[in-house]
Amino acid sequence: MNVVLAGVAAGSAAGFLRRYEAIRDRLPGDPQPRARAAASLERHGLPQRSAEAWKYTDLRRLWEGRFGEADASFDASALLRRVLDRAGLAFDGEEALPRLVFVDGTLSAGLSRLPQGCDCSGFGGIDVDAPVAHPMMALNAMLARDGAVIRVPAGLDACGLLLVTLGTGTVGAHLHHRVVLEEGARLSLLEVASGEGDYLNEGVFAFEVGRGAHVSHVRLQQDAPGALSFSTVRAHLAERSAYDGFNLALGAALARHEVHATLAGPNAIVHVNGAQLLADSQVADLTSVIAHDAPGCNSRQTVKNVLTGRARGVFQGRIVVARVAQKTDGYQMNQALLLSEQAEIDTKPELEIYADDVKCSHGATAGALDEEQLFYMRSRGVPLVEARAILVRAFLDDALALVEDETARAVLDRAVAAWWEGRSA
Amino acid sequence: MSAFLSIAGLHASIDDNGTRKPILNGVDLDVPAGEVHAIMGPNGSGKSTLSYVLAGREDYEVTAGTALFKGEDLLAMEPDARAAAGVFLAFQAPVELPGVNNANFLRTAVNAVRRARGEAEMDSMQFLKAARAQARALSMPEDLLKRNVNVGFSGGEKKRNEVLQMALLGPSLAILDETDSGLDIDALRIVAEGVKALRSPSFSALVITHHQRLLDYLVPDRVHVMARGRILRSGGPELAHQLEAQGYAGFLAEAA
Numbered sequence: 104m105n106v107v108l109a110g111v112a113a114g115s116a117a118g119f120l121r122r123y124e125a126i127r128d129r130l131p132g133d134p135q136p137r138a139r140a141a142a143s144l145e146r147h148g149l150p151q152r153s154a155e156a157w158k159y160t161d162l163r164r165l166w167e168g169r170f171g172e173a174d175a176s177f178d179a180s181a182l183l184r185r186v187l188d189r190a191g192l193a194f195d196g197e198e199a200l201p202r203l204v205f206v207d208g209t210l211s212a213g214l215s216r217l218p219q220g221c222d223c224s225g226f227g228g229i230d231v232d233a234p235v236a237h238p239m240m241a242l243n244a245m246l247a248r249d250g251a252v253i254r255v256p257a258g259l260d261a262c263g264l265l266l267v268t269l270g271t272g273t274v275g276a277h278l279h280h281r282v283v284l285e286e287g288a289r290l291s292l293l294e295v296a297s298g299e300g301d302y303l304n305e306g307v308f309a310f311e312v313g314r315g316a317h318v319s320h321v322r323l324q325q326d327a328p329g330a331l332s333f334s335t336v337r338a339h340l341a342e343r344s345a346y347d348g349f350n351l352a353l354g355a356a357l358a359r360h361e362v363h364a365t366l367a368g369p370n371a372i373v374h375v376n377g378a379q380l381l382a383d384s385q386v387a388d389l390t391s392v393i394a395h396d397a398p399g400c401n402s403r404q405t406v407k408n409v410l411t412g413r414a415r416g417v418f419q420g421r422i423v424v425a426r427v428a429q430k431t432d433g434y435q436m437n438q439a440l441l442l443s444e445q446a447e448i449d450t451k452p453e454l455e456i457y458a459d460d461v462k463c464s465h466g467a468t469a470g471a472l473d474e475e476q477l478f479y480m481r482s483r484g485v486p487l488v489e490a491r492a493i494l495v496r497a498f499l500d501d502a503l504a505l506v507e508d509e510t511a512r513a514v515l516d517r518a519v520a521a522w523w524e525g526r527s528a
Numbered sequence: 529m530s531a532f533l534s535i536a537g538l539h540a541s542i543d544d545n546g547t548r549k550p551i552l553n554g555v556d557l558d559v560p561a562g563e564v565h566a567i568m569g570p571n572g573s574g575k576s577t578l579s580y581v582l583a584g585r586e587d588y589e590v591t592a593g594t595a596l597f598k599g600e601d602l603l604a605m606e607p608d609a610r611a612a613a614g615v616f617l618a619f620q621a622p623v624e625l626p627g628v629n630n631a632n633f634l635r636t637a638v639n640a641v642r643r644a645r646g647e648a649e650m651d652s653m654q655f656l657k658a659a660r661a662q663a664r665a666l667s668m669p670e671d672l673l674k675r676n677v678n679v680g681f682s683g684g685e686k687k688r689n690e691v692l693q694m695a696l697l698g699p700s701l702a703i704l705d706e707t708d709s710g711l712d713i714d715a716l717r718i719v720a721e722g723v724k725a726l727r728s729p730s731f732s733a734l735v736i737t738h739h740q741r742l743l744d745y746l747v748p749d750r751v752h753v754m755a756r757g758r759i760l761r762s763g764g765p766e767l768a769h770q771l772e773a774q775g776y777a778g779f780l781a782e783a784a
Contacts, residue, residue, distance in 0.1 A: 474586075474587075475623055476623055476625055478584075478585050478586070478607060478623075479619065479622075479623035479625070480625070480633075480637070481584070481606070481607035481608045481611070482583045482584070482585075482607050482608075482610075482611055482616075482617050482619075483611055483616075483633075483637035483640075483641075483693060483697065484608050484611035484612055484637050484638075484640045484641035484644065484697065485608060485636055485637050485640050486606075486608045486640060487606070487608065489636065489640065490608075493625075493628055493633070493636065494625075494628075496627070497625065497626060497627030497628045498627065499627075500627035501627065
């Protein structure tokens, strides 16, 4: 069979492949999936915009492959302290959450505080059957040398766990996390990505959510202005389980958060919510592919974009309802507030439905702040800057309100307020 | 006559698909301190435009004339500065603010105005106490404070919410743009009581209305008849009764 390789650029992964050649002997775990990933990248390269899935997000800045190795002697404690402080989280003392801290792609045992109850064993490598057709998953499978491995035993509520990813300089970091929730287990994961420099922060999460288990995955992506930030989530959901995700994208020059969820058991629930607050020439992309493979499942997406300067927000949401997946309930809403003439939102919903008893809806809106509302508020004495802040916060409200974990919601609220203050200062 | 609000030769127009459409054609009006004045007139006479221009809405372009408030050039001030200076406009159609909590918004407004006036801000306990007392006085269900601003409010609830805002902001000039429209007789009395409670030698009101009823409660010092963007006739409260009995036709013919 002849495969037509549309939208790939030969040689675009060369920098990453050279790096792989240089370090392959030192990479942990089974070399076989890594070699498969390298072969795939060698053959296909990285996608360009003519590839449908990458139509709105230009990866050319990644092609350079200019990213290097970490400086192992770097002490990130001051950086971590600043990042936690900014998020309103305690660095030490009784209030500090259990946490796993990764610096430039490697776990920092000294800065981490291991949680009790759930098993956080060391990184063992890449799964033999790791998918490599997806460019980010391939890069990750080829180069990841560390990541969290979390297992929450049946029936346990592991409560909150903080996962911090710090990048520096021009380091290319690739983390491969694996989170397994056994039957009826619960975990609330708060991820904070930050750093300083023009680094690459690339991570893959593999969630295995057992029967009746519930995982909340709230991300604060506050990567440095020059950074490239990619996170790819794979979630496999068993009967009556739930993956409740929220991605707040504030940072990085170019960012993409991608969720591939498979609702494999009946009555499972997936939420892929988020907000993208972008300025200057930032680009952030939230892409999801939700596969309803069992009956009675529910998927929900509320994504809000606040865009200023020449920023561009991207939302791609694909829902695939298999023939067996009767009584599917799917909802997708993407809204954008455009605060400048040059800001842009690109929205692409795709519904692929093979079952006949299904409820699926999607919608998209884009607009500016309402002049009438602004005048009303100002006529009550509220200065323009404050009135705008209130309306922006109100616009985000029904998305942020979906974050159930109070600690996580407070962190996001604070980040949103600081972002706005930074814009209007 | 002390110059509290003094409008002279005010012309204003609105952009109507690229052409400038004049709406105010030389309004002259003085409202002394402590007085309640009513403006009556047929639809399209410019009454609401006058209220918007005084509150600082940007869609209208003032092409000539002046409006002085306590001796200051009102037209040069931003809308929020006008509010801080003591001007309050009760909207004919109050605007809904989804996602904005009514109590929080009120407190933000009250504190912004207090800040601008050099007064101490209210903390949330002080504010809630004051807001609840006012809401009770206006027979407003307390849960309206917890809801989003005007979202899902009935017409009467929206108007009461305007009066609640007015009471808490403590203006020295209130412009009521058809605050009585759509109110039943009980609500009308409550709203009128809310305005009467503010009456003092340093508070004036400009009441825009179609109906005599509100004026029965408020009893204006002066009544002005507005048509075609101008004040055609001014008089005492008896003028309102005359209008109620005879309609506008006679005045319009007289002015033509």
